[in-house]
Amino acid sequence: MNFHKIVELEKYLDVAHHIPGRIRVKFSPLILTRPAALAAMKEHTELPEAIKEARVNMSARSVVIEYDPEEISPELIEELIQGKDKENKAQIISDLYGKLMKNAS
Structure with a gap:
């Protein structure tokens, strides 16, 4: 899952x-009506090394992130x-992305 998309998807997600x-996150069936949001759930192109695995289970409407x-x-x-707090989330994402991608180089 693309970290930058998490804030956009928050209304569909619940731990x-x-x-x-x-962490196992359940997502609302309403996400199925938003193709861009659904695609973001399945996107794994930006996963840093600290994310060991991310699995989407459509039938259980959940994502497991190790x-x-x-x-x-x-x-x-x-x-x-x-x-x-969306601004706090944006800062967390920025900080995490900077730290994790720096460690991946």
């Missing part, structure tokens, strides 16, 4: 289960998905 290193909790703070992941 179902989260332990450090693994990540390195030493590289990505579990609290930041929850804030990205459930936080209310």
